[in-house]
Amino acid sequence: MTNRIQFSDLILEKYVLNELSPVVRRQLEQALLTDEQLQQRVSDIKSSNQAFASQINADVMLAQIQRKQEVQTDSAKSANWRPVLTLVATVVIAVSILVLPVQKNDQLEYNPDGIDGVRLKGLEPELKLYRKMIEGAERLSANSIVHEGDVIQLGYVAADARYGMIFSIDGNAGITLHFPENAQSSSLLTTSGEAPLSHAYQLDDAPYFERFYFVTSSQPVPVAQLLQRLKLQVAEQVDVIKLDLPEAYRQFSFKLRKADE
Amino acid sequence: MKPDIDALYRRYGPMVLRRCRQLLRDEAMALDLMQDVFVKVLERRDSLSLEAPSSLFYHMATNLCLNRIRDYRRLRMESSLSQDDKNDVLARIATVEDASEQIGAANVLNRIFRRHPASTRTIATLHLYDGMTLQEVASETGMSVSGVRKRLRLLKSQLPELREV
Numbered sequence: 001m002t003n004r005i006q007f008s009d010l011i012l013e014k015y016v017l018n019e020l021s022p023v024v025r026r027q028l029e030q031a032l033l034t035d036e037q038l039q040q041r042v043s044d045i046k047s048s049n050q051a052f053a054s055q056i057n058a059d060v061m062l063a064q065i066q067r068k069q070e071v072q073t074d075s076a077k078s079a080n081w082r083p084v085l086t087l088v089a090t091v092v093i094a095v096s097i098l099v100l101p102v103q104k105n106d107q108l109e110y111n112p113d114g115i116d117g118v119r120l121k122g123l124e125p126e127l128k129l130y131r132k133m134i135e136g137a138e139r140l141s142a143n144s145i146v147h148e149g150d151v152i153q154l155g156y157v158a159a160d161a162r163y164g165m166i167f168s169i170d171g172n173a174g175i176t177l178h179f180p181e182n183a184q185s186s187s188l189l190t191t192s193g194e195a196p197l198s199h200a201y202q203l204d205d206a207p208y209f210e211r212f213y214f215v216t217s218s219q220p221v222p223v224a225q226l227l228q229r230l231k232l233q234v235a236e237q238v239d240v241i242k243l244d245l246p247e248a249y250r251q252f253s254f255k256l257r258k259a260d261e
Numbered sequence: 262m263k264p265d266i267d268a269l270y271r272r273y274g275p276m277v278l279r280r281c282r283q284l285l286r287d288e289a290m291a292l293d294l295m296q297d298v299f300v301k302v303l304e305r306r307d308s309l310s311l312e313a314p315s316s317l318f319y320h321m322a323t324n325l326c327l328n329r330i331r332d333y334r335r336l337r338m339e340s341s342l343s344q345d346d347k348n349d350v351l352a353r354i355a356t357v358e359d360a361s362e363q364i365g366a367a368n369v370l371n372r373i374f375r376r377h378p379a380s381t382r383t384i385a386t387l388h389l390y391d392g393m394t395l396q397e398v399a400s401e402t403g404m405s406v407s408g409v410r411k412r413l414r415l416l417k418s419q420l421p422e423l424r425e426v
């Protein structure tokens with residue numbers, strides 16, 4: 001009985017790419033004459049190559065790669081300015097505290113019913129909500145009263161966040177994903193200015209409230225897993241300002257009140 | 262000459278995606294990582310040597326996947342990435358720096374991985390996960406067989422759970 005040579009996946013990949021050394025190539029081709037399992041593995045790679053070419057739009061993918069690279073370059077450039085901006089913000093806050101102690105309390109007070117947390121405007125990711133009117137749109141503030149049928153346009157400012165997801169939870173504990181478009185899509189954010197979502201959202205008849213969340217991360221967000229985790233959380237408590245997520249995620253929430261509340 | 266990213270994507274994209282799917286077992290994440298591999302190529306296009314492109318792309322994909330697995334472990338979102346024993350081995354290799362941090366900053370392993378942050382993980386993945394022989398790993402990484410063996414011995418001595426693999 002002869003020992004079969006084991007060929008790794010990488011060797012087979014190189015074979016299909018025609019990048020094997022002549023010696024290994026000869027060994028592999030010899031083995032391919034009799035080893036059906038090996039033949040199947042090579043055949044699988046070739047079929048997968050064909051599927052890749054026919055199912056994944058190369059132009060779209062290359063455009064996304066280009067955009068990602070530009071976003072990273074922009075992030076790297078802004079990261080160079082971040083210490084300076086942080087220093088400026090720190091000085092501004094320090095001066096405000098010294099000169100305007102009363103205003104400080106007003107501006108930095110934690111608002112448990114509306115927007116979550118204390119933020120330095122311009123440095124943190126932010127959600128923006130607009131209600132479609134007969135003419136134009138009205139910018140909504142936290143705790144705005146809204147009605148069933150209102151059409152809400154969402155936008156976000158990514159600030160220094162690279163990835164994120166936007167969803168809302170209503171008074172019936174229903175979770176709606178707004179960004180990315182579905183759990184399989186990329187959570188890469190647009191980082192230049194305010195980015196409107198491609199579609200508006202019509203409020204249904206869920207009672208009490210609709211709270212919108214913007215969760216950001218430096219890493220791609222595992223959207224499907226987070227949604228799964230949220231379902232478990234909302235089963236216990238529906239309206240929470242801050243979700244129970246790992247610390248690596250930053251959160252921003254924005255509550256709209258339903259008219260009947 | 263700068264590499265033609267379009268041509269490289271069309272030629273090596275399928276292999277990179279297969280590698281990402283194999284290690285991550287998540288279609289969306291694999292597509293995202295495949296893009297990241299080519300983003301890295303774009304970033305380094307001025308200095309990249311493309312003498313052995315298939316090996317280069319394969320190892321870049323492996324390293325980025327290991328980083329992603331490690332990062333998701335840190336975020337405690339690893340459930341879909343460690344569904345069986347084989348992937349658990351991969352997660353242990355990927356998070357080997359975490360293990361060292363838990364033991365303490367002065368740990369020997371920590372010092373080792375600061376010196377060789379990625380290559381030992383790659384060696385371990387190729388041998389312990391992909392099943393490559395020491396000879397194949399050596400040939401892939403440009404090291405001697407004894408060098409590969411020494412690295413693996415050191416890794417296993419520090420991570421006892423890998424001794425049985």
